[in-house]
Amino acid sequence: MSTRLPDAQVAVLETASATDALTIDELADATGRKPETVTGAVFDLRDAGLVAIEEQEESTASLTDEGETYREAALPEVRLYEAARDAGAADDPAPMGQVIGASGLEGPEVDIALSNYARKGYGDIGGGEITAAADADPESDAEAAALDAVAAGDAESVDGDTLDQLESRGLVAISERTVRSVTLTDDGVTLLMEGVEAAQTVDRLTPELLTSGEWRDVEFTEYNVEADADEASGGKVHILRQTADRVKDTLVGMGFEEMEGPHADADFWINDCLFMPQDHPARTHWDRFALDVPPIHDLPEDLVDRVEDAHRNGVGDDGDGYHSPWSEEFARAVALRGHTTSLSMRYLSGEAVGDLEPPQRYFSVEKVYRNDTLDPTHLLEFFQIEGWVMAEDLSVRDLMGTFEEFYRQFGITDVQFKPHYNPYTEPSFELFGRHPETGELIEIGNSGMFRPEVLEPLGIDCDVMAWGLALERLLMLMYGFEDIRDVHGTLCDLELLRETEVLY
Missing domain, CATH: 1.10.10 (Arc Repressor Mutant, subunit A)
Incomplete structure (x- = not known):
């Protein structure tokens, strides 16, 4: 049968x-x-x-x-090499700007070309000049x-x-x-x-x-x-959001209040109030997501005048300003915020919640947008942990101590500091943490004491220490992730997200 x-x-x-x-x-x-x-x-x-x-x-x-x-x-690096060779850089160094212009590279392509040029042995870059290796063969x-x-x-x-x-x-x-x-x-x-x-x-x-x-x-x-x-996989809160919530709980426990505000804002709040010159490279279309929408007219006119004066003439008897173009039209133009310091400017100026008297502590954990080249530690949009403290007689030691206490809450005790330059803080320093798997030091944030050119137009006559930390970099130090794209974005590893437990 x-x-x-x-x-x-x-x-x-x-x-x-x-x-x-x-x-x-x-x-x-x-x-x-x-x-x-x-x-x-x-x-x-x-x-x-x-x-x-x-x-x-x-x-x-x-x-x-x-x-x-x-x-x-x-x-891009091949196009840059060919332009450099045509400019005679195989014999004598050629001006960088001239070669980039001749190459036809635009926007992020320039950074891509520069980052791969020397790696491939096409030549050297430095001091605003470029050389072309005579024996390089882009055909191979x-x-x-x-x-x-x-x-x-x-x-x-x-x-x-x-x-x-x-x-x-x-x-x-x-x-x-x-x-x-x-x-x-x-x-x-x-x-x-x-x-x-x-x-x-x-x-x-x-x-x-x-x-x-x-x-x-x-x-x-x-x-x-x-x-x-x-197998049935139920939904769960993303590990990045869970970590963000834990950061919020930690900062609230340290006495901070949370800020909120628009993702798309006037360049005035994003950069001008920060004493960022309008011809700064970070404010070009290479790094900034400008929006094709009408400009923002609802800005406090007296504050606009004070900020413009700080840019043109500086602040105080020794102030000198930038001696560079300043356009109110550009200041009112709308872009996606490149950092959440735009929220800090709104709060410190009194625009968000009225005038603030020291002492004050505020923070935000919100998304920002930058036209970066994607790699294991950079994304086009990411979360920034913004924070500032307004009080009398603050110092860099207060700032460093705040970081040590904050990161200790996440089991991170090896935080290192490196002096840095920012247009809006002085002194300034970057923060670094050691990756638990690779042992490498990775940058986890930037910080400093706001300069008088930032504070005086805002009407603040005491010290303000401030910082911007990367939530994704904190995640890497906590869990040992080596590529942030595994947990955030269109290429993320769903199985990894399902299996990873939140650390508390």
Whole structure:
């Protein structure tokens, strides 16, 4: 007597071979069934001992839109080298601005070219000048050749290190999948020889079967109590949001109040109040997301006048200002905030909650936007931990002590400080923490004492210490993540997010 099995299982048994392994896709094509239907049948047959499954991880490389662009137009560093060589930089150093202009590079492409130029041995960059190595050969650029190979579907021929480099630059996307191959077992062959036929079975009792009476005549699929149940992954709060909430709890516990305000704001609040010159590189289209919307007219006119005067003439008897252009039209233009210090300016000026009398402590944990090059520690949008303290007789020691106390709450005790320059704070310093896995020091924040050119136009006559810390960098120090894109953004590792427990 023939053994009766569900139709899909019979089709797989009759198509599979005991000697030649067939993939799920091949079985699906041969049987005319959907891959997911074949997969279910294969797993049922494996549980019955009729087929064997071999699993293999397979990687596929494809060009991103940016990679395709550079494949057609040449890599930015190659274009920079060719422009430098044409400018005679192989003999004598050429002016950087002249070569960049001749290369046709714009926006982030300039930074990309500069960061890869010396790495590839195309020449040296320094002091506003560039040289071109006479023996460099852009025609044999390994990364350019790899882009062509990936586009042609021949990623296997590319050196692994080169492929990793292209992936880190965002020019190649690597996708992985599990390929399952199926072969008949001895029991499967024996069953086929004895005879097998398809059974018209149903897997559930429906109202239609009950009302029609057909349930008496159909054959129900056998219920396998040993089969693995479908995995159900419930929703949960993202680990970044959980860490942000913990940061808020910590700062509130340290006596701070929370600030809030717009993501898109006038450049006046974002930069001008910070004594950032309007011709500063960070305020160009290279680093700033400007919005094509009407300017903001609702600004306190007296404060605008005081800020403009500080930019033009400085503050105090020894103040000198910037001697650079200052446009009220630019100040009123709208952009996505590059830092949450725009909130600090709104609160310190009294615009947000009225005039404040010292002592005061405020913070925010909010998203900011910068036109950065994506890498393991940089994103186009990220969360900044903004904070400031207004009080009499504050010093850098107070600021450093605040950081040590804050990071101690997260188990981080090795915080290091490095002097730094900011247009809006003096003295200033950057903060660094040691990565628990790599042992490297990574920058985790920037801080300092607000300068008189910032405070006097705001009407503040006491000290204010302030900082901007990176929430994502804190996450890296807490959990040992080496690439922030694993937990934030479109390439994040969902399984990692499901399994990682919040540290308290």
